[in-house]
Amino acid sequence: MPSQVGFRKAGDVEIDGVRCHPLRWFRFSWAQTIKTGGQELYRDLILNNLANISVGASFTHRHLIGQIAQKSNKPIPIESLPETLDGKIGARGQTIFGFPGDHIDRIASNYESLWWWISARGLNMGAVAPPSPRISKFDQLAGRLMFQARPQRLSNGRLPLEEYRKIATALDEARFKPLGHLEGRSRKQLAEWNQKHPRQAVHSFCKSLEMDAAPAGLSFLRRGVQKRLHRAESRWKRTSELSPN
Numbered sequence: 001m002p003s004q005v006g007f008r009k010a011g012d013v014e015i016d017g018v019r020c021h022p023l024r025w026f027r028f029s030w031a032q033t034i035k036t037g038g039q040e041l042y043r044d045l046i047l048n049n050l051a052n053i054s055v056g057a058s059f060t061h062r063h064l065i066g067q068i069a070q071k072s073n074k075p076i077p078i079e080s081l082p083e084t085l086d087g088k089i090g091a092r093g094q095t096i097f098g099f100p101g102d103h104i105d106r107i108a109s110n111y112e113s114l115w116w117w118i119s120a121r122g123l124n125m126g127a128v129a130p131p132s133p134r135i136s137k138f139d140q141l142a143g144r145l146m147f148q149a150r151p152q153r154l155s156n157g158r159l160p161l162e163e164y165r166k167i168a169t170a171l172d173e174a175r176f177k178p179l180g181h182l183e184g185r186s187r188k189q190l191a192e193w194n195q196k197h198p199r200q201a202v203h204s205f206c207k208s209l210e211m212d213a214a215p216a217g218l219s220f221l222r223r224g225v226q227k228r229l230h231r232a233e234s235r236w237k238r239t240s241e242l243s244p245n
Contacts, residue, residue, distance in 0.1 A: 027108035036119030077122030143236020168205035186224030
């Protein structure tokens with residue numbers, strides 16, 4: 001298994017100023033992409049590619065995937081697709097515009113236990129075991145989101161604050177609370193702060209990162225949250241059998 005995870009380069013292609021962002025994908029298998037050597041194709045054909053096609057009525061998902069792969073700006077080779085994709089038929093025509101990964105992930109989400117990944121030979125879809133449940137639900141979600149944000153890291157290896165904010169929003173939507181998931185000194189300090197300052201109590205991850213104008217007593221919080229997210233990523237990678245970076 002490779003010792004370096006090759007997802008550092010962010011997409012250069014933009015739509016209305018927005019680049020391809022894998023945080024929205026829930027059926028893409030990073031582990032399979034690494035195991036099958038698909039990092040380079042992933043960067044070139046998924047992060048840096050656009051699809052703009054139309055298909056007629058009565059199409060199957062297999063046909064739709066094939067059209068996305070063939071008619072994207074950069075054609076995406078297909079290695080393997082399951083027979084189950086023949087079972088879904090669209091009653092009306094459909095127009096596809098945007099990043100191929102968004103549409104492929106949306107199609108995979110129609111099927112139970114169907115995942116997609118990029119190998120050295122191209123696009124694959126099939127059943128893949130999800131990350132081990134031996135870690136907490138918080139670490140499963142936060143760790144996966146941190147790992148998926150790797151393409152957005154800067155040249156110094158740091159993640160931009162905006163990426164942390166996106167992850168914080170997802171954690172808040174999942175109803176995780178900082179006090180329930182921070183660890184060590186950070187958790188103790190936040191508990192004491194919330195008790196002493198109930199009107200300024202912090203109960204969300206988004207608020208935890210908005211510390212530019214925060215009272216001095218909360219100066220520890222942003223750093224504490226960032227450290228906790230990195231620990232979640234490390235735990236998620238270990239249970240997902242991903243090599244450390």
